[in-house]
Amino acid sequence: MRKRICTLLIIAILATSGAVFAETQQINPKNMSLNEYADWIEENVEPREYEGIKKGNREIREWLYTGEEYNTIYNGLYDYIGWMATEAKWLVNERLQVLDYGTVTFRHGKARESITAHPHSDSAWIANDNVRLIYQVDFVEWSGDHYITHMYNLHGNGKVSLRVIN
Known part of the structure; x- marks a missing residue:
């Protein structure tokens, strides 16, 4: 036994x-491809949800903004490697459909010249009322590869679902 x-x-x-x-x-x-990675993020990372920001009057056909998201990244020895900042915008109609979308900000920086940074971005219509935008920067340095990912789901009802990986 x-x-x-x-x-x-x-x-x-x-x-x-x-x-x-x-x-x-x-x-x-x-x-993984960027879309496969986005699907994995959607299944495994809990989103932070909030209302889109209107910068003008309260008209229905007005651009909504996500607000700028800023994140830093460190290696396993707590050495600062770099940062990434993103902001997106989208336009909805009275039927809660996303009419248009775009990137307001996609910036990144690195701590040292010896670090290389490779930015990637992609977007896709999920449905009439949902657009997915994904931004990623891969940082390569002596300790290996490190990355920051921001994935936005922009909804026709004016809400944002943001998932961050770093």
Whole structure:
């Protein structure tokens, strides 16, 4: 009986360790397309939801803004690597459909000249009332690859769902 329990325990440990390794490899954005990565983020990262910002009067066909999102990134030794700032805008109609959208801000900076930064962005209509925008900067330095991702879902009802990974 003890041998059976020990054998089952060893099998469970080996099976679990393989699953953890596979999951770690799966979330590496370098191994995925930007859209696959966006789908993974949507399934696994809890969004911060808030109302879009109107900068003028309260007309229905007015640009809504997300407000600027700013994040910094550090390596495993707590060395500052860089930053990224994004802001998006979108236009809705009285039927709560997204008519148009755009990027207001997509900036990044790095701490040292020895660090390289590669910005990427993409957008897609999810439905008439939902647009997804994703912004990412990959930073490469001596300790490895590091990245910051901002993913916005802009809704026709004027709400924003923001997911941040860094």
